[in-house]
Amino acid sequence: ILNVEQSPQSLHVQEGDSTNFTCSFPSSNFYALHWYRWETAKSPEALFVMTLNGDEKKKGRISATLNTKEGYSYLYIKGSQPEDSATYLCALRRIDGSTLGRLYFGRGTQLTVWP
């Protein structure tokens, strides 16, 4: 069983606070690390796909970093807003033998931003 771990499981912050979450994964056979945002009653929406060690991606107030050698990625939200409230999922894609395999999802970090 391949474990993609996310922490914390849940987080409650005040509007305007900055926050970050962690995704850790086995570093062997790495291909790509995905981040998704999942709002209640909607479908998960892709935020980032990162493939290179040291990659940094940014989308508005949200950014992510990747360390493939030690097997972790951080997601940062600067100046959280209530509309950022969602579950943030990371997912790992590995090289699976001679093919690129499926995405392995973590259990997510549930973020609640209070006004």
Next chain:
Amino acid sequence: GAGVSQSPSNKVTEKGKDVELRCDPISGHTALYWYRQSLGQGLEFLIYFQGNSAPDKSGLPSDRFSAERTGGSVSTLTIQRTQQEDSAVYLCASSPLMDTIYFGEGSWLTVV
């Protein structure tokens, strides 16, 4: 539409009945996934189709679950003799070969 389409969006069924859930992926996407999320749980992988390769069925929880993908496009997930623990939202997603995956809005299944 341009997105992944799933039907039905909601299904209530009696324990022991069979159900079929349908997924229409984005045109041209070679990969198709089924996941489910039960109440309070994370995303659980069910099955992965990639082009003409044999599907990865390693996530199917029992032999009551099966899925097929016809013509490399539409997929049907079938659950036979449904049980209450099958209640969940079933999410389909598709992607180009190795890129971002795009999710449908899910089929909410309730077994009573």
